[in-house]
Amino acid sequence: MRHLFKNKKISAIISVVPSQEYRFDDEYPLLKLTEEKAKRFKKTIGVDRHRIAPQNVCSSDLCLYGLQQLLAGGTLERKEIGALLFVSQTPDYFAPPTSNVIHGKLGLGNDVICMDINQGCAGFTLGLMQAFMLLDISGLTKVILLNGETGSKQVDRANRISYPLIGDAGSVTIVERCENVNPIYMDVKNDGSRHQAIMIPAGAYRTPATPETLKLTEVEEGVRLSQQHVRMDGAAVFNFTMEDVPLQIQDILGMSGDTIESIEYFLFHQPNAFILKQMADKMRIPHTKLPNNIVGLYGNSSSVTIPLNITHNYPEPMLRGKHRVCVCGFGVGLTWISMVMDLGPLETCKIVEYEPA
Amino acid sequence: MDTTLFYEQLKQILDTEEVKPENVLKDLETWDSLAILSVMAMADAQFGVVIKAEEMRSLVTVADLANLIRTKKK
Numbered sequence: 001m002r003h004l005f006k007n008k009k010i011s012a013i014i015s016v017v018p019s020q021e022y023r024f025d026d027e028y029p030l031l032k033l034t035e036e037k038a039k040r041f042k043k044t045i046g047v048d049r050h051r052i053a054p055q056n057v058c059s060s061d062l063c064l065y066g067l068q069q070l071l072a073g074g075t076l077e078r079k080e081i082g083a084l085l086f087v088s089q090t091p092d093y094f095a096p097p098t099s100n101v102i103h104g105k106l107g108l109g110n111d112v113i114c115m116d117i118n119q120g121c122a123g124f125t126l127g128l129m130q131a132f133m134l135l136d137i138s139g140l141t142k143v144i145l146l147n148g149e150t151g152s153k154q155v156d157r158a159n160r161i162s163y164p165l166i167g168d169a170g171s172v173t174i175v176e177r178c179e180n181v182n183p184i185y186m187d188v189k190n191d192g193s194r195h196q197a198i199m200i201p202a203g204a205y206r207t208p209a210t211p212e213t214l215k216l217t218e219v220e221e222g223v224r225l226s227q228q229h230v231r232m233d234g235a236a237v238f239n240f241t242m243e244d245v246p247l248q249i250q251d252i253l254g255m256s257g258d259t260i261e262s263i264e265y266f267l268f269h270q271p272n273a274f275i276l277k278q279m280a281d282k283m284r285i286p287h288t289k290l291p292n293n294i295v296g297l298y299g300n301s302s303s304v305t306i307p308l309n310i311t312h313n314y315p316e317p318m319l320r321g322k323h324r325v326c327v328c329g330f331g332v333g334l335t336w337i338s339m340v341m342d343l344g345p346l347e348t349c350k351i352v353e354y355e356p357a
Numbered sequence: 358m359d360t361t362l363f364y365e366q367l368k369q370i371l372d373t374e375e376v377k378p379e380n381v382l383k384d385l386e387t388w389d390s391l392a393i394l395s396v397m398a399m400a401d402a403q404f405g406v407v408i409k410a411e412e413m414r415s416l417v418t419v420a421d422l423a424n425l426i427r428t429k430k431k
Contacts, residue, residue, distance in 0.1 A: 037387075040372060044391060161390055220389075234390050235410035238397055243407065274391075278398045 002187045002255060005132040009178040011142075012075050012348040013318075015311040016066040016170040017298055018053040019353040024164050031160035032222035045165065046273025046292065050299030052152045053168040057354065059090045059148030060098045062170025064105060065354050067144065070172060075348045078106070082140030083113035085130055087123040087303050089332070090150045091116060094204075102146070113140070120198070121269045121331025123147055123303025124173075125339055129186060131175040145173040149302040154200060154230045160222040162230065165272055167299015170354075171307035174347075184341040185256040187248055191334045197236040198332040202227035237331075241275050245330050246283050248338045256340035258324065260285055263340070265314065267327045270294035270305035303329065310343075311351045318349040358404060358427040366403060367419065370395040378420035400426050 024047045028038040042048065053062070063086065070076040086099040093101070097116035113134065119126050124147050131143040148170040155162045202213035213227040225231060253259060266289050268276060276292035279285075291313045294305050301308065306329060310318060317323060325343045330336040367376050371387045382388050393413055400406045406429040416422050 036372075037389075040387075041391060044395070233410060235393055235397060235413050238394050239407070239410055242398075242401060274394065274398075278402070281402065 001189075002185075002251075005184040005186065007177055007179060007181060008132045008135055008184060009176060009181055010128075010173055010343060010346065011176050012070065012174040012346050013307050013311055014066045014069055014172050014348055015304065015308045015351040016062040016172075016354050017051040017308075017351060018057065018062070018168055019355070020054060021049050021051055023049045027164060030158060031163065032158075033160060041160075041164075044274050046296045047164040048296040050164070050167040050295075051169065052166075052299075053150050053354075057150070057356070058092050059088045059150050059168075059170055060086070060092050060102055061356075062150075062168070062354050063146040063148040063172060064102055066170055066172035066352065067102070067106070067146070069352055070174070070348065073348065076142070076144075076174060078108065080142045081106075081108055081112055081144055082137070083115065083131075083134045083143045084108075084146065085115050085117065085127055085134070085143060086146045086148065087117045087119055087127040088148045089118060089120050089302065090148070090153060099146070111139075113137075119332070119335065120149075120302045121271070121305070122329035122333065122335040122337045124171075124269075124306040125186070125327060125329040125337035126188070126335070127303070128173075128175065128339070129188065129337070131173075132184070135175065135177050141176065143175045145175055147171045147173070147303040147307060149304055151230070151300070151302055156216060156224050156226065156229055158222070158224040159229070161234070162225075162232070165295055165300050167295070167301045169298060169301035169304040169308055171304050171311075173307060182342050184339060185252055186337065186339045187252050187255070188337045189244070189248060189335070191244075194236065194240070194334045197233045197240065197334060198230065200228060200230050238275065240334055240336075241271070241279055241330060242282055244334075245279065245328065245336050248336055249283055249326065249328065252326065252338040252340050258326070258340055262324060263289070263326045264323045265325045266290040267306055267309050267325050269329045269331060270309060271300055271331070302331070308351070311349055315349045318344040318346045321345055358423070358430050360423065362403060363423055363426065366399045367396070370399060376419055378418065378423065380419045382416060382418065382422065396422065404430050406430055
């Protein structure tokens with residue numbers, strides 16, 4: 001579904017990462033990797049270090065911390081918050097929505113809209129779509145888009161294809177109305193027929209949790225998981241990233257009248273360096289314009305990788321001026337969403353480390 | 358298909374000196390999920406061939422892989 005959003009902008013982004021950092025060089029013995037294989041894996045996939053939240057820290061804690069930083073710093077006032085949008089696959093509870101929990105912790109007024117969206121890697125872009133739409137409510141000043149993921153809780157430590165790549169993080173993006181700005185182009189696509197390519201098979205209501213679903217099995221050497229862990233068909237996902245996503249990028253550039261040259265930064269979701277390099281080469285996008293470093297620095301935190309990408313790689317440019325960007329989130333669903341927009345100057349663009357109260 | 362290039366690329370991916378057509382893929386020491394993705398990427402980048410996930414799963418030997426790429430390249 002293609003659409004043009006008018007008179008909307010992102011005014012600030014803050015990313016929050018746990019202070020606990022772990023290095024692949026220390027972790028790989030537990031993954032039954034020889035030094036040789038570990039070197040190969042590190043070089044090809046691009047893993048190096050990742051941030052993992054302690055057991056008692058949830059996605060919402062990371063997001064709330066970011067929100068409190070923005071309030072304390074004067075970028076945001078409580079009374080400006082018109083809507084809280086929480087995008088995550090790791091909510092605090094099945095009920096109530098986590099956005100309501102955050103609403104309560106902030107002591108916000110009754111007229112604030114609270115909404116949870118269950119989405120993963122396309123969750124920043126899907127969240128932006130919803131934020132833009134919420135801004136059509138006339139009394140609503142600012143939408144607070146919260147992306148949070150503690151994916152480390154959905155993966156077993158002895159899973160060599162998943163654990164080294166996972167990362168926990170949260171982000172807060174302020175979205176508001178604006179005059180005299182270029183439109184935002186967006187294309188949203190879904191294919192539920194391939195929903196099994198990335199999934200957690202048990203633990204909700206289709207296959208409820210039992211002692212059986214918690215049992216860990218080694219599906220191949222060094223890959224241990226239970227039915228309540230994320231499982232991925234790597235080859236099917238690879239086909240998806242190499243076929244479907246490039247087509248959408250071609251479309252969205254056509255729609256906005258942009259070219260690879262006119263786009264300054266391609267801000268893609270960060271599954272791993274290998275996939276991103278392959279995608280960039282296929283689309284003939286220079287690697288300098290399409291960063292692929294976030295997994296190696298923080299891990300893959302699903303919908304938070306795009307805000308992390310922006311706040312880690314381009315804080316200065318984003319604070320200083322306006323930039324033509326192509327944003328792309330793709331993954332679980334399968335869902336793929338691309339956007340072309342101007343981004344910046346932002347009032348805030350930074351990463352902070354979570355500090356418990 | 359440039360068979361020499363194919364074997365050269367495969368040896369690089371598998372980090373090995375020798376690869377024979379009759380080798381069974383899953384018995385190769387370095388045949389893991391990373392190797393599978395690297396082969397799919399190589400087929401696309403070097404030969405312009407898209408190998409689907411199901412097709413990868415149906416391959417048994419190195420010769421099967423070579424033949425698949427050769428056939429799809431036409």
